[in-house]
Amino acid sequence: MALEHAILVSLLEKPGSGYELARRFERSIGYFWTATHQQIYRVLRRMESEGLLAVRELSQQSRPDKKVYSVVGPGRAALSQWLHESIQPESMRHELAVKIRGAAFDDPSVLIREVERHRQVHIDRLAHYLAGELRDFTGPAAPTPLDAGQELQHVVLRGGIAYERMTIAWLDDVLATLRRLGTSPPHV
Amino acid sequence: MALEHAILVSLLEKPGSGYELARRFERSIGYFWTATHQQIYRVLRRMESEGLLAVRELSQQSRPDKKVYSVVGPGRAALSQWLHESIQPESMRHELAVKIRGAAFDDPSVLIREVERHRQVHIDRLAHYLAGELRDFTGPAAPTPLDAGQELQHVVLRGGIAYERMTIAWLDDVLATLRRLGTSPPHV
C-alpha cells in the first residue's frame, strides 16, 4: 500500500488533481515510485471515501473540470502512523540481471545492444537528475538555506544520482564481460 | 512474466522441484528476483501444461515425493526468444525514499532507527555477497578459468555488490541529513 502513502506525501507537498498526480509520478516522486493514471484515480476515490482526502471540484474555462484533492487530518495521521511502522528492506527486481544469467544458454552477444540501450537510458536519467539538483538545490537560483523538506528531497535525489552512476559503471562492466565472451567459442 | 523466465534460467542451470526452486529464490537467483512457493508451484504447473517443462515424479524414502522439473525444447526456445526481445529499463520502487520525503511532514528523527535497521540489512547482504564471490569466483577453491555461465553469474553478483555498497553509502548520507535536521526546530 505504498502508493497510498506516496500520494499522501505528494498531496501534502502540494494539492492537486488525479491528472496532476499522474504527471508528478512521471517525474519527481515518480523517480522512486511509479503509478499510472488509472491506478491513481482508483486509489484517490478510495482514499476520499475513507476520509483521508478532501475533494474540491474546480470548473475551468477552456479546459475540462478537475477535482483537486488535498490531505485532511486523518490522512496526515495515517502518514504519520506509517512513518512510525517499520518496513522490510525490499529485495531487488532486476529483470536485466535475469537476462544476463540467461545469456549463458544462448549467444551472449545478443545482449550487447540491449545493454547498450539500457546504459543510455541511465545516462539520460543521470543528466536529468543532475540538472534538477542544480536547479533546485545547488545552483545560484536555489533557496539558501534549504528548509527541512528541501533537504529531504535533496538527499533522496542524491540517492537517485548515486544509483544511476552505480548502474552505468556496472553496465560498463557487463558490456566488457559480454564482449570478452563473444571472442571465445560458444558453449552449453 | 519475468518469473517464468527466471524459472527457465534456474532450471537450465540445474533441474529441480518447486520446493528447491523456492530455496533458490531465497538466495542466488533470488538476489534479483523474488517469488514465494505458492507462486512458483502455480507457474510451474502452467509452464508444464504449456509444454515448456517436463516433470518427473520422484519417490523418496523418508521424505515426501517430489516433482523434478526440467526445461524441454519449447522452454529453451521461449527463453531464447525473450533474450532477443527488448525490455524497458525498470523504474525504481523505493519505499524508503517515499518515507524520507514524508518525514518532512512529521518529526524526521523518527526515521533514524528505521534507516539504521535498513543499513544493517544491506551490510549483511554485502558480506553475504562478498563471501559468495570469494567461494565461487575469486577464491583459491574457484575453478580457473571460469566458463561463460560462471563469468555471467559473476558479473551479476558484482552488480549486487556495487548496489549494496552504493546503498550503504547513501544511507549514511541519509542518516547524516536526518541527524542534522534533528538539531534544528520542527517545521510545517
Place this chain on the structure above:
DNA sequence: GCCCGCATGTAAGTGGTTACATGATTTG
C-alpha cells in the same frame, strides 16, 4: 484536418501476497 494536452473514467486480465492446510521425518 490531425494530433497533442487536459481531464476522467471502465473493464478485463495478470502478477503477487497472505493465510490456511496437510503430513512425514529429523533435530534439539
Place this chain on the structure above:
DNA sequence: CAAATCATGTAACCACTTACATGCGGGC
C-alpha cells in the same frame, strides 16, 4: 515433546497493467 525441514497445494485477496472510451480546445 516441540520445532524445524521437506514437500505440495487451495483460496481469497490485493496491486498493478493494458486496452478501451469520451470529449473539449489549441497549435501546426
